[in-house]
Amino acid sequence: xxxxxxxxxxxxxxxxxxxxxxxxxxxxxxxxxxxxxxxxxxxxxxxxxxxxxxxxxxxxxxxxxxxxxxxxxxxxxxxxxxxxxxxxxxxxxxxxxxxxxxxxxxxxxxxxxxxx
Numbered sequence: 001x002x003x004x005x006x007x008x009x010x011x012x013x014x015x016x017x018x019x020x021x022x023x024x025x026x027x028x029x030x031x032x033x034x035x036x037x038x039x040x041x042x043x044x045x046x047x048x049x050x051x052x053x054x055x056x057x058x059x060x061x062x063x064x065x066x067x068x069x070x071x072x073x074x075x076x077x078x079x080x081x082x083x084x085x086x087x088x089x090x091x092x093x094x095x096x097x098x099x100x101x102x103x104x105x106x107x108x109x110x111x112x113x114x115x116x
Contacts, residue, residue: 009059
């Protein structure tokens with residue numbers, strides 16, 4: 001069963017054609033990953049799938065009823081009041097004694113830098 005169907009999709013941003021006449025289908029329960037150099041159109045393709053960008057006339061991007069798409073922008077716009085970082089705290093005396101510091105999490109994703 002097809003969950004997402006891109007048919008004859010052309011996307012032009014400004015004066016630049018990001019892709020032309022792209023046809024692609026994603027099957028139900030299929031997981032995909034996009035790999036390519038910067039500027040190749042990976043994020044633009046996801047924006048077409050999510051409906052943030054519309055293809056040029058003559059192309060279509062269709063999702064099956066009930067299909068959900070997850071996408072985290074490269075530069076997410078977060079509301080500091082809604083998605084705050086929790087102040088790190090020691091979990092037990094062993095953690096306090098160690099040199100490793102607790103790391104905060106942002107929306108469930110660990111932040112890789114140490115906090116002083």
